[in-house]
Amino acid sequence: xxxxxVSWGGRRRIxxxxxxYQLMAAYVFWxxxxxxxxxxxxxFRVRVIGRxxxxxxxxxxxxxxxxxxxxxxxxxxxxVIAPRRALFSALESTVQTPFLGxxxxxxxxxxxxEQMSLVRLARPVREALARGWLVHxxxxxxxxxxxxxxxxxxxx
Numbered sequence: 663x664x665x666x667x668v669s670w671g672g673r674r675r676i677x678x679x680x681x682x683y684q685l686m687a688a689y690v691f692w693x694x695x696x697x698x699x700x701x702x703x704x705x706f707r708v709r710v711i712g713r714x715x716x717x718x719x720x721x722x723x724x725x726x727x728x729x730x731x732x733x734x735x736x737x738x739x740x741x742v743i744a745p746r747r748a749l750f751s752a753l754e755s756t757v758q759t760p761f762l763g764x765x766x767x768x769x770x771x772x773x774x775x776e777q778m779s780l781v782r783l784a785r786p787v788r789e790a791l792a793r794g795w796l797v798h799x800x801x802x803x804x805x806x807x808x809x810x811x812x813x814x815x816x817x818x
Contacts, residue, residue, distance in 0.1 A: 690768035695744060698737045710742050723791030730800035731809045736771070739798060748796035749787075 702708035726748055728739065736750045749770045757763045757773040775782060790797055801815040 687768040687770065690765070691747065691770060694769060695740055698734075698741055699744070702738070702741050708738070708741065713742070716743060716746075721794055723794050724796050725791075726796050726798040727801055728798070729802060729809065729811075729813060730805045731807065733805065733807075735800070735805075736769070736798070740769075743796065746796060748798045749790055750798045751800060 726739065726743075728735065732738065739748065739750075747770060749772055751774050752766065752771045754773040754776045757767060757771060772786070774780070787797055802813040806813070
């Protein structure tokens with residue numbers, strides 16, 4: 663199957679499924695996940711309770727949804743669902759940040775278009791789900807640090 667690269671505004675892509683890109687992204691992701699697990703385990707003393715429940719989920723694509731209350735929510739979710747991987751949504755401006763944007767793309771972050779219709783996002787997300795990937799969204803859009811209340815979904 664040919665690589666899927668949906669883009670808008672030039673070189674910025676929503677998702678990339680090209681083999682070389684996936685290989686590089688896998689190396690970056692697994693090395694970063696190793697560091698995250700060490701950090702979570704020994705610094706924050708994070709314990710994952712109920713990981714066995716994830717084994718009953720079929721190896722099909724699915725959506726994950728959580729509030730965005732920490733700067734490293736994506737890292738915590740990646741730690742919890744490992745060894746499965748997820749694609750994470752982020753504001754377009756975050757993904758376009760120099761250096762950080764390229765790094766987080768390798769980790770599996772994709773931009774939510776701020777100026778264009780979300781219809782353009784449907785095709786690559788559908789492709790990711792068909793490949794059996796998990797796709798994570800922060801529905802309230804903005805981070806409210808350490809907010810423990812469920813907030814309403816953002817339109818769109």
